[in-house]
Amino acid sequence: DQQVKQNSPSLSVQEGRISILNCDYTNSMFDYFLWYKKYPAEGPTFLISISSIKDKNEDGRFTVFLNKSAKHLSLHIVPSQPGDSAVYFCAASAPDFGNEKLTFGTGTRLTIIP
Amino acid sequence: DVKVTQSSRYLVKRTGEKVFLECVQDMDHENMFWYRQDPGLGLRLIYFSYDVKMKEKGDIPEGYSVSREKKERFSLILESASTNQTSMYLCASSSEHGTLGGYTFGSGTRLTIV
Numbered sequence: 001d002q003q004v005k006q007n008s009p010s011l012s013v014q015e016g017r018i019s020i021l022n023c024d025y026t027n028s029m030f031d032y033f034l035w036y037k038k039y040p041a042e043g044p045t046f047l048i049s050i051s052s053i054k055d056k057n058e059d060g061r062f063t064v065f066l067n068k069s070a071k072h073l074s075l076h077i078v079p080s081q082p083g084d085s086a087v088y089f090c091a092a093s094a095p096d097f098g099n100e101k102l103t104f105g106t107g108t109r110l111t112i113i114p
Numbered sequence: 115d116v117k118v119t120q121s122s123r124y125l126v127k128r129t130g131e132k133v134f135l136e137c138v139q140d141m142d143h144e145n146m147f148w149y150r151q152d153p154g155l156g157l158r159l160i161y162f163s164y165d166v167k168m169k170e171k172g173d174i175p176e177g178y179s180v181s182r183e184k185k186e187r188f189s190l191i192l193e194s195a196s197t198n199q200t201s202m203y204l205c206a207s208s209s210e211h212g213t214l215g216g217y218t219f220g221s222g223t224r225l226t227i228v
Contacts, residue, residue, distance in 0.1 A: 004156075006156075009154070032214060032215060034215045034216075036217075041221065041222075042221055042222075043118070043204055043206070043218075043219025043220050043221050043222055044157070044204070044217075044219050045219070046213065046215075046216045046217060049213070049214065049215060049216075089156060089157060091215065093214075093215055100145050100164065100208055100210065100214070100215065101147075101159065101162060101170075101172075102147075102159070102215055102217065103159070103173075104149070104156045104157035104158070105156050106154060106155060106156035107156050107157075
């Protein structure tokens with residue numbers, strides 16, 4: 001039972017344009033959400049997070065939006081750069097174990113076309 | 115530079131063998147995790163530990179056990195390796211005093227069971 005889903009396995013975007021990665025979740029107990037980025041042969045690295053008390057969080061070129069009623073979050077990257085080409089995982093946590101246990105999605109491979 | 119180090123990058127073992135995957139972190143983190151990454155399934159939690167000698171089952175613990183005798187080291191054990199345990203294994207750690215959900219991952223061990 002996949003509680004966190006990323007329905008697009010891959011996405012290609014022109015350099016300089018906006019990249020939008022989507023994520024849906026089913027567990028209503030999730031109250032904290034994160035995005036991780038993974039390059040080949042490396043472990044994932046933390047990118048940005050958002051608490052369920054917010055609907056938007058911004059960090060430089062990266063913005064995460066949360067729609068609790070739709071159980072949907074998205075990551076916007078503007079402008080997209082070649083170094084953004086990677087696999088992106090969304091993740092969610094619930095208050096059990098102090099929100100430290102993450103449930104990850106299946107990942108979206110983003111390719112930025114120069 | 116803070117690190118999570120996984121002992122092997124690539125490993126090939128035979129069916130039925132007992133396999134040990136080692137993970138060491140140098141950040142004095144309380145929490146440690148083992149995930150496996152498979153195409154189309156994302157990252158799935160096998161076991162985690164929030165203190166020395168403490169362990170909790172994740173979403174897919176069957177066929178695995180763990181050991182945490184020292185704070186910095188978290189070992190994953192495949193009791194009797196099977197071909198369906200061929201996967202990329204990722205270790206991570208986090209601090210209860212750091213960014214919520216902000217894991218530091220190792221580079222992964224690609225394990226092949228033949």
